[in-house]
Amino acid sequence: MSDNYLEWIESRIHDKKHFTARYLAHLSDLSRIEVTTLASIICGILFIILTFCDQAHFFANSILIGIPFLLVFCFPEEKPNEESLYIYFPIFGAITLFDRNLEWIPFYYVLKMVLFLCFFMPPFTFYQRIYEVLSKDPQQENTIECRSSQLKSVSTAREISTKTALSNTLNSPKSPLITSSRRNANDIKTDVTQRTDVSSPMKTPSTPKNSDVKVTIIEEYYREEELLSPNGSVIERVVSGPFRKETTTTEKKKYK
Structure with missing residues (x-):
């Protein structure tokens, strides 16, 4: 974590593809002060102004508004993506409305x-x-969770009903298996004949010639996002997921 933080700051001080590094290099040539020392001096002066100056409100908000506008209008090749600006400015405006109420916090600006x-x-x-x-x-996540819980409940109910039907069949006094086991070994042929004549308690449902079939396709995918620097290099890669997507269709199936 600290390495990424330090690399980002050093690139803004030394890498001249950023406008801050270019201005610091120009000031360093004029003042003959090292770039790192010059950046430390500027940060110290800004800290004193934001902490003790009566106009700290003006300086802080001017910087927070001015730098994004510089990136957008003067250095468009260095500006961040539009999504970040859409999030940055509304949050900045909401917090700025309460600046005067929050100034009692030490080092607020x-x-x-x-x-x-x-x-x-x-x-x-x-x-x-x-x-x-x-x-x-x-809403989509809740829908997926509800469907998965419904599928689990249906499968559980089917298993319970199947086990109940089998147990009732085996425990029935009229069951051919129990009848044959109670008889003597000499009557095995008769038992076999009798077992074949007994109809099964499990009724086989008739299949219609035409019926609607509900097909549910469940897809699982991951989402990968990359934070790119202005020169196109990857600063950070975030992989989120897995996500599930369900697609339900109804088809007509014909039976011969």
């Missing part, structure tokens, strides 16, 4: 900045987890 940073920073990537929760269909 620093914590707010860290929270929205974790929306895109691995291994957290909060936007992806929120999207997975929102994309699930609870």
